[in-house]
Amino acid sequence: xxxxxxxxxxxxxxxxxxxxxxxxxxxxxxxxxxxxxxxxxxxxxxxxxxxxxxxxxxxxxxxxxxxxxxxxxxxxxxxxxxxxxxxxxxxxxxxxxxxxxxxxxxxxxxxxxxxxxxxxxxxxxxxxxxxxxxxxxxxxxxxxxxxxxxxxxxxxxxxxxxxxxxxxxxxxxxxxxxxxxxxxxxxxxxxxxxxxxxxxxxxxxxxxxxxxxxxxxxxxxxxxxxxxxxxxxxxxxxxxxxxxxxxxxxxxxxxxxxxxxxxxxxxxxxxxxxxxxxxxxxxxxxxxxxxxxxxxxxxxxxxxxxxxxxxxxxxxxxxxxxxxxxxxxxxxxxxxxxxxxxxxxxxxxxxxxxxxxxxxxxxxxxxxxxxxxxxxxxxxxxxxxxxxxxxxxxxxxxxxxxxxxxxxxxxxxxxxxxxxxxxxxxxxxxxxxxxxxxxxxxxxxxxxxxxxxxxxxxxxxxxxxxxxxxxxxxxxxxxxxxxxxxxxxxxxxxxxxxxxxxxxxxxxxxxxxxxxxxxxxxxxxxxxxxxxxxxx
Numbered sequence: 001x002x003x004x005x006x007x008x009x010x011x012x013x014x015x016x017x018x019x020x021x022x023x024x025x026x027x028x029x030x031x032x033x034x035x036x037x038x039x040x041x042x043x044x045x046x047x048x049x050x051x052x053x054x055x056x057x058x059x060x061x062x063x064x065x066x067x068x069x070x071x072x073x074x075x076x077x078x079x080x081x082x083x084x085x086x087x088x089x090x091x092x093x094x095x096x097x098x099x100x101x102x103x104x105x106x107x108x109x110x111x112x113x114x115x116x117x118x119x120x121x122x123x124x125x126x127x128x129x130x131x132x133x134x135x136x137x138x139x140x141x142x143x144x145x146x147x148x149x150x151x152x153x154x155x156x157x158x159x160x161x162x163x164x165x166x167x168x169x170x171x172x173x174x175x176x177x178x179x180x181x182x183x184x185x186x187x188x189x190x191x192x193x194x195x196x197x198x199x200x201x202x203x204x205x206x207x208x209x210x211x212x213x214x215x216x217x218x219x220x221x222x223x224x225x226x227x228x229x230x231x232x233x234x235x236x237x238x239x240x241x242x243x244x245x246x247x248x249x250x251x252x253x254x255x256x257x258x259x260x261x262x263x264x265x266x267x268x269x270x271x272x273x274x275x276x277x278x279x280x281x282x283x284x285x286x287x288x289x290x291x292x293x294x295x296x297x298x299x300x301x302x303x304x305x306x307x308x309x310x311x312x313x314x315x316x317x318x319x320x321x322x323x324x325x326x327x328x329x330x331x332x333x334x335x336x337x338x339x340x341x342x343x344x345x346x347x348x349x350x351x352x353x354x355x356x357x358x359x360x361x362x363x364x365x366x367x368x369x370x371x372x373x374x375x376x377x378x379x380x381x382x383x384x385x386x387x388x389x390x391x392x393x394x395x396x397x398x399x400x401x402x403x404x405x406x407x408x409x410x411x412x413x414x415x416x417x418x419x420x421x422x423x424x425x426x427x428x429x430x431x432x433x434x435x436x437x438x439x440x441x442x443x444x445x446x447x448x449x450x451x452x453x454x455x456x457x458x459x460x461x462x463x464x465x466x467x468x469x470x471x472x473x474x475x476x477x478x479x480x481x482x483x484x485x486x487x488x489x490x491x492x493x494x495x496x497x498x499x500x501x502x503x504x505x506x507x508x509x510x511x512x513x514x515x516x517x518x519x520x521x522x523x524x525x526x527x528x529x530x531x532x533x534x535x536x
Contacts, residue, residue, distance in 0.1 A: 027057075028126070029126060030055050030057065032124075032126060033055060034052075034053045034054060034055055034062075035053075037053040037055075037062060037064075038051050038052055038053045041053065041064055041105075045066070045105065046080060048078055048079075048080040048081060049066055049080045049081060050066065050067040050068070050080075050081040051064060051065070051066055051067075051105070052064075052065050052067055053065070062107060063104060064104065064105045064106070064107055065102050065103065065104055065105065066102070066103050066104075066105050067081070067100060067101070067102050068080075068081055068082060068083050068100070068101045068102075069081065069082050069083075069098075069099075069100050069101075070082075070083060070084070070085060070088045070092075070095050070096065070097055070098060070099040070100070070101070071083070071084065071097060072084070072097055073085070073086075083101070085097065088101060091103075127199075131199040131200055134162075134165040134199070134200050135193065135195050135200035138162070138165075138190065138193045138200065138202050139193045141190050141193075142190050142191070142192065142193050143189075143190065143210065143214075144189075144190055144214065145187055145188070145189055145190075145211070145214045145215070145218070146162070146167075146187070146188055146189075146190055146204075147185060147186075147187055148160035148161060148162060148167060148185070148186060148187075148188055148204070149161045149163075149183065149184070149185055150180045150181065150182055150183060150184040150185075150186065151166065151182060152182060153180070155171075156171035157169065157170050157171055158174070158180055160186070160188070160204065162202060165199075165200070165202065166202075167188070167190075167202035167203070167204050168201065168202070168203055168204065169186075169188055169204040169205070169206065170203065170205075172207070173191070173203075173204065173205040173206060173207050173208070174206055174207070175206050175207060175237045175238040175273060175274050175276070176237065176238030176239075176274060178206070178274065186206075187206075187272065188204035188205065188206055188211075189204065189205045189206065189208050189210055189211035189214060190202065190203075190204060191203050191204060191205040191208055191210075206237070206273075207235065207237035207238075209233035209234065209235050209241075210233070212233055212235060212241060212243065212269065212273065212278075213230045213233050213243070215268075215269045215272055215273075216230060216243065216258060216265075216269060217230075219260075219265045219266075219268050219269055220257055220258050220260070220265055222247075222252060222254075222257045223245075223258075226248070227247065227248055227249050227252060228245055228246070228247050228248070228252065228254045228257055228258070229245065229246050229248065230243060230244070230245055231244045231245065231246055231283040232244040232283070232338045232339075232340075233338075234334040234335075234337035234338040235276070235334075236330055236333070236334060237273075237276065238273070238274050238275075238276055239276060239277070239330065240276065240277045240278075240279070240330055240331075240334065241273075241276055241277070241278045241279070241334070242278075242279045242281055242294060242334045242335065242337075242338050243258070243278060243279070243280055243281065244281045244282070244283040244290070244293075244294070244338055245258055245280060245281070245282065245283060246282070246283040254280075254282060254283075255280045255281070255282055258280045259280060266278055266280065279296060279334075281293045281294055281296065281338070287305055287312070287339065287341070288303035288305050288312070290339060291303060291312060291314065291335065291339055291341070291343070294334075294335040294338045294339055295314065295324055295331065295332070295335050297323060298316055298320045298323040298324035298331065299316065299317065299320050300314055300315070300316055300320075300324070301315045301316055301317060301348060302314070302315035302351070303315075312339075312341045312342070312343050312344070313343075313344045313346065313351075314343060314344065314345050314346070315346055315347070315348055315351045316345060316346075316347060316348075317347070317348060318347045318348065318349060321345065321347050324345050325345060332345055359378075359381055362377075362381045362385075362386060362387075363377045363378050363381050364377075365387075365388070366380050366381065366385075366388075366391075369388055369416075369417070369420045370388075370391070370413065370416045370417060370420065371416065379402065379404070380402075383402050388417045388420060388421055389417075389421065391413055391414065391417040392414055392417035392418045392421055393414075394414075396410055396411070396414070399413060399414070424449075424450070425448070425449040425450070426449075428448075428449040428450045428452070428453040429442075429449040429452065429453070431453050431456075432449065432452045432453040432455075432456045435453075435456040435457065435461065436456070436461050437452055437455075437456045437461045437462075438461060438462045438463070440462055440463035440464075441455070441460075441461065441462055441463050441465075441466055444463060444466065444505075444509065444512075445508075446501075446505050446508075447505075448495070450495065451492055451495055451497075454491050454492060454494075454495075455491055455492070458491045460491070463509055463512065463513060464513065466505075466506070466509050467506060467509040467510045467513055467515065469491075469506060470506075471499050471502040471503045471506060472488055472490065472499065472502075473488075473490060473491060474490050474491055474492045474493075474497060474502040474505070474506070475490045475492060475493055475497050475498055475499045475501070475502040476488055476489055476490030476493035477490070477499065490502075
């Protein structure tokens with residue numbers, strides 16, 4: 001088949017028809033045709049030739065051109081597509097390296113095989129254009145809700161029609177035991193859009209917390225307008241959920257607005273989520289207060305918040321324990337997801353036993369270390385003293401404020417405490433030296449003998465060893481794996497060394513060793529001071 005004037009316009013008409021059918025740019029179809037004709041021409045003239053085809057966008061005329069580049073004499077590799085400067089003088093005036101010579105060649109006759117090959121190239125290019133268009137269309141819609149039609153089910157996954165293209169609602173993204181039949185219309189959340197070799201993959205979800213948030217945005221105008229904000233969502237899909245909201249308008253109750261008149265708004269969301277029970281909770285900047293709200297309907301007696309460990313202890317009455325924990329731990333698990341904290345729930349009786357155990361432990365410490373009678377040791381604990389350092393180095397007036405303690409007694413208490421601490425320091429240092437600790441670490445400012453002993457027992461015996469430690473290795477921390485937080489014990493954690501203090505000590509050691517330029521650190525401090533002045 002030759003490309004004659006009779007079928008030149010037919011090329012443009014075909015391109016327009018394909019573009020309309022596939023809803024893509026006609027130029028992409030014409031470019032695919034040009035590439036397919038160029039391939040066919042190479043099969044006719046030789047694969048080593050650089051044959052290019054240009055289709056006129058108005059007349060449909062296809063021009064076949066052979067292209068040759070001018071290269072250095074010793075750089076010619078393909079004599080069909082390259083030529084030297086001397087060879088180029090036969091075709092061009094004053095040729096130079098880098099010039100390109102083009103000459104038109106006769107159109108080719110497309111045989112059956114060449115025509116089939118050209119058709120495949122065009123179809124491939126059209127498919128690629130479709131995929132690119134679909135990816136560009138859906139990548140900006142990630143995080144939104146879409147209405148789709150169920151096409152089929154594959155191994156528990158639901159394939160839906162996105163028109164154009166298909167999306168996948170995977171088995172673990174369905175609510176409970178949802179089942180659908182072809183033709184059913186459902187609402188899904190676009191969770192992820194990925195570009196893959198087989199085409200863009202659009203992954204949908206009905207279990208994502210963001211799906212619930214988007215549903216509330218659709219049902220509650222105040223959320224859509226930004227008057228009310230959804231701060232956090234926690235879900236046990238198909239069973240129960242908690243959603244924390246806050247209002248930026250004092251005249252609007254965020255919980256009431258989300259519930260709606262006679263529960264109409266929240267009920268619309270519940271119906272979409274297959275009857276999932278939803279607790280709407282007022283958000284609060286104060287974490288303990290927020291947690292008390294999150295554990296509703298259980299009543300909370302006391303909250304103890306450990307900010308460094310991101311852990312919180314909640315005390316509830318005995319009769320409220322099962323309600324606070326919930327069925328199979330559901331209530332406390334959702335509250336933990338909502339606040340981002342690990343929550344320990346205990347009854348008032350359990351908390352009382354724990355406090356009593358701590359009281360007895362501290363009493364025994366003072367009795368043994370300071371050689372005190374039980375009553376006197378209990379008196380110190382009752383006044384808030386928790387360790388020997390507090391007794392040894394506290395202001396004398398604080399000891400004198402305790403009923404029954406005079407100046408002589410207070411001085412004797414402090415002397416005993418200091419003697420005990422000095423003996424402990426000597427024992428710890430002697431042990432550390434036995435383990436092989438070097439002077440560089442002993443002389444490092446900020447480390448006590450007990451700390452040096454603990455480091456030596458963990459095989460940190462030199463300043464270089466100390467400088468290579470990570471802050472969490474010293475102060476401890478938390479690691480999250482598969483959604484579960486695990487505790488990382490720190491070598492100096494029992495000495496109440498914070499992460500910031502650990503970072504400072506490690507950086508100081510690196511500066512002393514010459515690993516870090518102190519000028520860089522000073523520059524950062526100056527920048528921070530300048531920023532503070534500007535803010536001031």
